[in-house]
Amino acid sequence: MKDLTKLYINGHWVESQSKATLDVINPSNESIIATVVCASVDDVNLAVAAAKNAFNNWSLTPAAQRSKIISNIAACMEERKAELITAISQTMGCPEHIASWLQVEGAIYAMELFAEHTGITEQVEKSDKCIIVKEAIGVCGFINPWNFPLHQFVGKVGAALAAGCTMIVKPSEQTPWVDFIMAEILDKCGVPKGVFNLVPGTGPVVGAELCTHPNVDMVSFTGSTAAGIKVAQAAAPTVKRVTQELGGKSxxxxxxxxxxxxxxxxxxxxxxxxxxxxxxxxxxxxxxxxxxxxxxxxxxxxxxxxxxxxxxxxxxxxxxxxxxxxxxxxxxxxxxxxxxxxxxxxxxxxxxxxxxxxxxxxxxxxxxxxxxxxxxxxxxxxxxxxxxxxxxxxxxxxxxxxxxxxxxxxxxxxxxxxxxxxxxxxxxxxxxxxxxxYHAPFGGYKQSGNGREFTATGVEEFLETKAIITCT
Missing domain, CATH: 3.40.309.10 (Aldehyde Dehydrogenase; Chain A, domain 2)
Incomplete structure (x- = not known):
């Protein structure tokens, strides 16, 4: 049985300040396959502090360096492809031969594509007495779903890394195993301390704290429309940017x-x-x-x-x-x-x-x-x-x-x-x-959410536009 009872904060695997755990169930045979920790509010605060401290240096990292790190992540994902397939199949229930191409191969490809979009932060648009640049928005909180756990992890984390943002990731309680593998991969590939933080737990504790925390600048949520409404309401008092990929009836x-x-x-x-x-x-x-x-x-x-x-x-x-x-x-x-x-x-x-x-x-x-x-x-x-x-x-x-x-x-x-x-x-x-x-931006109209994921458009969701106005 997998032991998923550590948090990844500021480049280290650490104990949670909470003793609460949840069982992870294999839906194909109803067996318990893992125990995952339920982090506390204090744990979230530590992760947010780490991400905030890491932001300035990471956001100023040259685009070529961020691109190389992202490419290395994709290569390491390929090396650990079999583990990623098993983790998704056993926690989510997708047959392994389908999980391979549907859940994993595409996600690896998408991560590699994000390496092509880091340069957007170094583009300069000049107009009449005006210079326009794009800058990373800041600390991001990611609340991920269980149905495509790796796909959505990559859609958020890959784009944020390309933009120069730092982040705290909350995996789904049902499918956390793949996120732990990805944390190991990001650590191995030289992502600086504090840039990526993994804090498993429940929505009412970890998710809610990410939505309300004053030092989180953006929340990206994937899940039901009902839950997405609650995320937006919780984030509103601190005027966070909120992107949501929600329900559909296509x-x-x-x-x-x-x-x-x-x-x-x-x-x-x-x-x-x-x-x-x-x-x-x-x-x-x-x-x-x-x-x-x-x-x-x-x-x-x-x-x-x-x-x-x-x-x-x-x-x-x-x-x-x-x-x-x-x-x-x-x-x-x-x-x-x-x-x-x-x-x-x-x-x-x-x-x-x-x-x-x-x-x-x-x-x-x-x-x-x-x-x-x-x-x-x-x-x-x-x-x-x-x-x-x-x-x-x-x-x-x-x-x-x-x-x-x-x-x-x-x-x-x-x-x-x-x-x-x-x-x-x-x-x-x-x-x-x-x-x-993966070359097409993904996102919806109406109650299916707002914002787009993947491609350069997905990276732009994590950027602010700055106008530098000159006198000549």
Missing amino acids: ALIITEGADLHAAVSYGVEDVMLNSGQSCNTLSRMLVPESLYQQAIKFAKETADNLVVGMGEDAFLGPLSSKPHQQKVLQYIQIGLDEGARLVCGGVDNPDSLTTGYYVKPTVFADVSNDMRIAQEEIFGPVLCMIPYRTLDSAIEIANDSPFGLSSAVFAQDDATAIAIARKIRSGQCMINGGEFN
Whole structure:
């Protein structure tokens, strides 16, 4: 069993001033695989003080030096790739062969890309009697999620390092193991003392203190919209910058001219990947009435062929925890109670899986967009299929949501799909089979949050703009 009971503060592994711990549960077999410390407010104060003391020197470090450190981090991540995969698979439940490419390989690539964006802090824009420069915002508090723990770690930490910020990271209580590995990597790669600090713990203690601490200049949060609202409220009295990557209820619009089988298969596999535990999953599939029954048939065939479990043939692992499994099952029951037609899946355990927090891949047909299952984020392997009459009504349905994180369009050609994409209110839109891209800024509209992650745009979130005004 892993012992995760130390904190990483000011370049050292130290004991917490709290004796509280939590068990980390493997959701595939319900076994305890680690014990993680729950830090105290005093621990957070020490970490913030370390980050504040380190800020001036780190923010003035030459861009080339920061770039080299980030590249070294990516290389060390590659060396420890197998450990990162195991940590994610055992704490989050993603089958190892999927965790490899979905959770780890992309994150390593993204970290290397951040090495290309350190120079933004040394760019100087000259205008009429004015010089404009970008400077690191300061001390940052990061509150990370459990569903993509390494991906989100890199999106925040990589960008902050590139910008010259210092930071305190609070991992999810469910998936802290990967953060401990990353702390070891950053220590090995020469990140100066105090620049990076790891303080595990609970949201009400560690998260709340990061949000309210007067010496934390920025908070970046990934999680539910409800929790994101609380983060923003807590940060408001100290006027922190707050960036949030929150919930989603993304729509896939399939047009009459699209390859229907390819489009439906793409949509079903998207919502079932990571067992539906992705904020940008395409959980609403909008299909022309003329193709609706055929699309339902294709969706059932695709979903029924997906294997649930942790083996080499598995596409869906368990959900992350018992409470989350029960929440998703409750939503499936809500869909049944609302009158949606169950095409496949449901509330029963997958065959032969009596241990672990599994849910069958579930498809609902005859869904109207005003149903709760179409409006609320389920965060599980549940697809809502909605018929539409006209393309304008499809766009209206897609936008009739409090969320606006992602979306997709499958049409007869890219030009048609792009024209539709321009009318959808979301931060991303994937067309004709497009996939997640680390060269594309990530973030949402409306209640899906604010700010962007990854690319140079993500680094800019950690910068302040300074205008130096001259007399000549």
